[in-house]
Amino acid sequence: MTRDTPVTAERSTRMSDHTYRVTEIVGTSTEGIDQAIRNGIARAAQTLRNLDWFEVTQTRGQIVNGQIEYYQVGLKVGFRLDDGD
Amino acid sequence: MTRDTPVTAERSTRMSDHTYRVTEIVGTSTEGIDQAIRNGIARAAQTLRNLDWFEVTQTRGQIVNGQIEYYQVGLKVGFRLDDGD
Amino acid sequence: MTRDTPVTAERSTRMSDHTYRVTEIVGTSTEGIDQAIRNGIARAAQTLRNLDWFEVTQTRGQIVNGQIEYYQVGLKVGFRLDDGD
Amino acid sequence: MTRDTPVTAERSTRMSDHTYRVTEIVGTSTEGIDQAIRNGIARAAQTLRNLDWFEVTQTRGQIVNGQIEYYQVGLKVGFRLDDGD
Amino acid sequence: MTRDTPVTAERSTRMSDHTYRVTEIVGTSTEGIDQAIRNGIARAAQTLRNLDWFEVTQTRGQIVNGQIEYYQVGLKVGFRLDDGD
Amino acid sequence: MTRDTPVTAERSTRMSDHTYRVTEIVGTSTEGIDQAIRNGIARAAQTLRNLDWFEVTQTRGQIVNGQIEYYQVGLKVGFRLDDGD
Amino acid sequence: MTRDTPVTAERSTRMSDHTYRVTEIVGTSTEGIDQAIRNGIARAAQTLRNLDWFEVTQTRGQIVNGQIEYYQVGLKVGFRLDDGD
Amino acid sequence: MTRDTPVTAERSTRMSDHTYRVTEIVGTSTEGIDQAIRNGIARAAQTLRNLDWFEVTQTRGQIVNGQIEYYQVGLKVGFRLDDGD
Amino acid sequence: MTRDTPVTAERSTRMSDHTYRVTEIVGTSTEGIDQAIRNGIARAAQTLRNLDWFEVTQTRGQIVNGQIEYYQVGLKVGFRLDDGD
Amino acid sequence: MTRDTPVTAERSTRMSDHTYRVTEIVGTSTEGIDQAIRNGIARAAQTLRNLDWFEVTQTRGQIVNGQIEYYQVGLKVGFRLDDGD
Amino acid sequence: MTRDTPVTAERSTRMSDHTYRVTEIVGTSTEGIDQAIRNGIARAAQTLRNLDWFEVTQTRGQIVNGQIEYYQVGLKVGFRLDDGD
Amino acid sequence: MTRDTPVTAERSTRMSDHTYRVTEIVGTSTEGIDQAIRNGIARAAQTLRNLDWFEVTQTRGQIVNGQIEYYQVGLKVGFRLDDGD
Known part of the structure; x- marks a missing residue:
């Protein structure tokens, strides 16, 4: 599931191919x-x-x-890796 | 999981074998x-x-x-096919 | 997922290896x-x-x-078997 | 998959939220x-x-x-828990 | 699982790459x-x-x-999309 | 996986909660x-x-x-439902 | 799922630990x-x-x-390996 | 996985089709x-x-x-239902 | 996924019900x-x-x-068993 | 699967809702x-x-x-996040 | 999971792309x-x-x-196919 | 799937039992x-x-x-933990 309509500004920042990391946590309540x-x-x-x-x-x-x-609740959480990460 | 005790009126309308269709959607909130x-x-x-x-x-x-x-939330949704569907 | 810090009293009662049973139910609302x-x-x-x-x-x-x-909601529910169960 | 058209008498008996139990068996033939x-x-x-x-x-x-x-054939079988069960 | 030996007539009609759609139904009996x-x-x-x-x-x-x-019985049913579908 | 940085214009168009439909196809090559x-x-x-x-x-x-x-290749394909769909 | 009550003759022939092989087939009808x-x-x-x-x-x-x-129908079929297999 | 060679005595006691029940437990050590x-x-x-x-x-x-x-260790345990169970 | 339109010649050779075997391999590159x-x-x-x-x-x-x-890449590969196999 | 009987001291330290992280490792021997x-x-x-x-x-x-x-042996290992982690 | 540091001699023997076969067995004890x-x-x-x-x-x-x-214990066992296999 | 023929030098460095960590990422293109x-x-x-x-x-x-x-593409990536990691 993704954001809806892409917009110009957003796209220009995605010229490079990003990598995401996925971490697994358990939230409690x-x-x-x-x-x-x-x-x-x-x-x-x-x-x-991110x-x-x-x-x-x-x-x-x-x-x-x-x-x-x-x-x-077990959760996989994805975040974008920045260049410095 | 199903309705509980069947009743007479309901049963008489189920003489024929129904077919159901399942569609997949994503609801958001x-x-x-x-x-x-x-x-x-x-x-x-x-x-x-239906x-x-x-x-x-x-x-x-x-x-x-x-x-x-x-x-x-990803959902499979089932509905009964009528004769005209 | 488990309780956090074990305490002494609790541990002494777990000298023996417990067995748990898991039953499956469906709760509705x-x-x-x-x-x-x-x-x-x-x-x-x-x-x-238990x-x-x-x-x-x-x-x-x-x-x-x-x-x-x-x-x-389908649920697996675990409970500890006592000696008399 | 569920019964089709709900009927009045059936609904009145479901005012309370029922719980079901699921047991697992193996039938042979x-x-x-x-x-x-x-x-x-x-x-x-x-x-x-039930x-x-x-x-x-x-x-x-x-x-x-x-x-x-x-x-x-392995089967999960669901049944409604009565108040006295 | 597929048909066995391909035959000439059949193959000539598959020059283009077909797309299939899969629909999910529940048949009852x-x-x-x-x-x-x-x-x-x-x-x-x-x-x-098709x-x-x-x-x-x-x-x-x-x-x-x-x-x-x-x-x-839950079924996934596949069918070939024609050009006009 | 989603688009990266949200932008203002995009967000204003998502005031309502969208629903998506998922269809299953098989692409061939x-x-x-x-x-x-x-x-x-x-x-x-x-x-x-969409x-x-x-x-x-x-x-x-x-x-x-x-x-x-x-x-x-079996594919699930998601698309946003418009008001008129 | 297994045979019911073991019998003496059978047991004596199982002193050694057998190995089984599992092959996968598709039966059609x-x-x-x-x-x-x-x-x-x-x-x-x-x-x-075997x-x-x-x-x-x-x-x-x-x-x-x-x-x-x-x-x-896809089937996994298990059979006992003899010494000479 | 099953017992190996069936024997006569065993078979005669299985004239009727047995039903098994499967219960789920957690053993600890x-x-x-x-x-x-x-x-x-x-x-x-x-x-x-049984x-x-x-x-x-x-x-x-x-x-x-x-x-x-x-x-x-989570375990499914199967046992044969007797007539009186 | 299967071949498209069946043709007469092919069908006549499938009068008998074929059995397929499935073997698992790992291809590398x-x-x-x-x-x-x-x-x-x-x-x-x-x-x-075949x-x-x-x-x-x-x-x-x-x-x-x-x-x-x-x-x-792990692969299941299916092939038709001939009479002599 | 969890510890058995909760004790008072333990409970008082769990006023806040903890979050756990799950990391995946492979142990060898x-x-x-x-x-x-x-x-x-x-x-x-x-x-x-922790x-x-x-x-x-x-x-x-x-x-x-x-x-x-x-x-x-592949393992998911859970640990409690402290405030300073 | 794989061997650790590759060494020169080993690599030279892997110039060609090997194929592995996976067979399924059940070991008992x-x-x-x-x-x-x-x-x-x-x-x-x-x-x-191999x-x-x-x-x-x-x-x-x-x-x-x-x-x-x-x-x-059910096992998938992989082995390298030699040219003559 | 693993490297093929082990060699002497490699083996001597694996006297101790290594542990690997598995991280999950999403690569895009x-x-x-x-x-x-x-x-x-x-x-x-x-x-x-590593x-x-x-x-x-x-x-x-x-x-x-x-x-x-x-x-x-979601990926699990395994790497060997060194003593200093």
């Missing part, structure tokens, strides 16, 4: 799946620049006393 | 996964009759400036 | 995915002790008149 | 795949109420003297 | 798997020309009162 | 995999607007007299 | 899936001794003029 | 994978009769202070 | 993926008759001094 | 699978803190002169 | 997984030259009287 | 799949030493105005 994803992405953004997309790889959770204590 | 599913189903319902079930095939999203801009 | 998971776990907790983790195996739903009537 | 499925379902129906759907997970068989002696 | 496949293909043939091959993607069914009421 | 992909995409572009991305699902081919006669 | 499996196994039994089990890997078929002309 | 499997099977054998085969579904483990504390 | 496939098929054709189709199972390669030295 | 896992984990522990769990992704090996020279 | 792999490889080495690598495809076993009687 | 792989490997080689093998995980691309603008 006591609230639900969406929040676990957001927590994981926010944490990854602290140390990685985050570009994510993909959910698995959804799990911990149960304590018959109730969900933690949602744990 | 800025809010979260559930809303991306609802958006996708609502859009499909504009042009397809939508019957869906199945999530993948969950992805776009990240801009370290934050999730779009949730993108 | 009219509201969304998170609630379908919670409903399924709550129902499983009525009859099973529920420990879950994993989502599939996400489906029913559509009626172009709108989602039921979210149906 | 000397005749063929369809009969192995039917044998497995018939056996499961002896001890489980059987609702099945899904074939694998199809195997035994060969003796160059001929198929047994068809063995 | 009260009798068994083979018949569910045949029903699905027959229905697809009412509206699509059907060429199918592949079974999943085999499921509905159970009512402990007996199989419907076999439901 | 006597030359190789890349050309089979290009042939398939070119054919799809004759009848579908093609946006593709994903290879399988790579097969036909062999005649010990040589590859046709490369056949 | 104009009649249906079960017959395609039987045809494939019968053909394999012409040249391989056939022991099979597993269906895929089910496909060819369509001509809107009707199924051939069922094609 | 501090020593290694083989022991985790044995622990899981031994625990299952305390409550289930255990017949197992299949490893996943191999995981816990790490504490940079060393493996627990091997955790 | 220093040039690229297409050539690795061609190399593998050419080698298989030296010893196997090669009919191939399917790519995986694409790997070796890197030496930061450059790709070998492309290695 | 001339002895066997368990040792290859231990070697890989020990090497990872030299540079990564290793928490592992999962085996594949088991391969090298053969020289008809004997296994190296067991190679 | 009463002792454990490692030994089942070794037994399978040793047996394959009796009839196949064995080069293996990959575990599945791990199963037989249970008799509540104890594991046989470990059965 | 406007030309085709092979070039996207080469671009990705070349970029990875700028920052990682790159040893790669494996293609997925092949995708972007379409603009009905033509492929970018091929995007």
Whole structure:
């Protein structure tokens, strides 16, 4: 899935063929799946620049006393490598 | 997963063997996964009759400036083919 | 994904090697995915002790008149077997 | 895949959110795949109420003297949990 | 899996590189798997020309009162696109 | 994988949440995999607007007299649904 | 899936650890899936001794003029290696 | 994979078509994978009769202070259903 | 994916139900993926008759001094069994 | 799979939602699978803190002169990200 | 996974592009997984030259009287085809 | 897939059991799949030493105005960890 209509400025910066790296994380939350994803992405953004997309790889959770204590969402997160990376 | 207890009226209308078609779409939302599913189903319902079930095939999203801009949920959507379809 | 730092009391009770059982259920909800998971776990907790983790195996739903009537989330639920089980 | 047209009586009984359990069996037959499925379902129906759907997970068989002696069909079988289950 | 020995007449009509489209359907039957496949293909043939091959993607069914009421076979069906399609 | 840096003009046109459709085709070529992909995409572009991305699902081919006669590449092709589609 | 109750005579012949080989074939039939499996196994039994089990890997078929002309069933077939093989 | 040469006595007891049930467990051990499997099977054998085969579904483990504390092996375990089960 | 329009002569030679065998090879090349496939098929054709189709199972390669030295493409290759095979 | 009974001290330190990172390694050994896992984990522990769990992704090996020279076990290894990481 | 540093002598013998064949076997052992792999490889080495690598495809076993009687490990084994093979 | 004939010098340097790390990248190219792989490997080689093998995980691309603008190839890249890494 990609952005919609390409625009001129964007294209000119992509003359060279970029390489992306994909890192795998697990975001957690006591609230639900969406929040676990957001927590994981926010944490990854602290140390990685140019985050570009994510993909959910698995959804799990911990149960304590018959109730969900933690949602744990596995994520692959892609980011563009800059020249200096 | 199916409806629960069959009832008489329903059964009489299923004497013939129906065929279903499955189409694949990607629903998007800025809010979260559930809303991306609802958006996708609502859009499909504009042009397809007899939508019957869906199945999530993948969950992805776009990240801009370290934050999730779009949730993108892949869906298989099944619908019953009528005689005239 | 596991608990974080082990503590002494907990460890002493794990001298013996535990066995876990994994059961598969489908939780349903009219509201969304998170609630379908919670409903399924709550129902499983009525009859099973020591529920420990879950994993989502599939996400489906029913559509009626172009709108989602039921979210149906397949779950594997793990629980520790006690000596008397 | 689901039942077709919902009917009023059926819907009123689904006010509460049901949970289903999925059990895995292997049905066998000397005749063929369809009969192995039917044998497995018939056996499961002896001890489980509210059987609702099945899904074939694998199809195997035994060969003796160059001929198929047994068809063995792996099945996931779903059934609705009643309040008393 | 393909036809066996190519013959001259057939080859001359394949000078251009054809494109095929793959559609996904679910055929149903009260009798068994083979018949569910045949029903699905027959229905697809009412509206699509040049059907060429199918592949079974999943085999499921509905159970009512402990007996199989419907076999439901998921199929990918491939057909050749003509110039006018 | 997505476009790189978002730009203002593009973003303003994405106020609404788009839905994409995914169609599956098989492109063929006597030359190789890349050309089979290009042939398939070119054919799809004759009848579908707003093609946006593709994903290879399988790579097969036909062999005649010990040589590859046709490369056949399965493709999922995604395209944005316009309001009028 | 295995034979049921082991018997003495059989066990004494299994003192050594056997190795099995698995070969992959495609059985075909104009009649249906079960017959395609039987045809494939019968053909394999012409040249391989000690056939022991099979597993269906895929089910496909060819369509001509809107009707199924051939069922094609992929099979993995296991057989025990004798000392002389 | 199955027993080798069938013997007469065994066959006479299999006149009826048996059904098997498959349960999923996780065996654990501090020593290694083989022991985790044995622990899981031994625990299952305390409550289930006629255990017949197992299949490893996943191999995981816990790490504490940079060393493996627990091997955790997911297992599907099949057992034959008796008439009274 | 299959040949297109069947012709009379071909059909008459398929009165009997053929069986195919599938063998797995790895073709290699220093040039690229297409050539690795061609190399593998050419080698298989030296010893196997009636090669009919191939399917790519995986694409790997070796890197030496930061450059790709070998492309290695896993292939399943199907061929028709003759009566004498 | 998780630790068993949560304890108070542990829980208080998990007020915040942790994020984990998953890295993929291949451990090798001339002895066997368990040792290859231990070697890989020990090497990872030299540079990564807070290793928490592992999962085996594949088991391969090298053969020289008809004997296994190296067991190679693919592992996903999860570790908790600290604030300073 | 591959050998480490290439050396000159080795490289000169690989001027031509080799093809490998992959055969599938099942090794068995009463002792454990490692030994089942070794037994399978040793047996394959009796009839196949140039064995080069293996990959575990599945791990199963037989249970008799509540104890594991046989470990059965599925293996893909790759070997280089010589000119004369 | 591995190097062919081991040589003495190489073996002496592998007395210790090496560990490899696997990183995931996406290489892109406007030309085709092979070039996207080469671009990705070349970029990875700028920052990682001892790159040893790669494996293609997925092949995708972007379409603009009905033509492929970018091929995007997902790659797992393995490299040997040195003592100082």
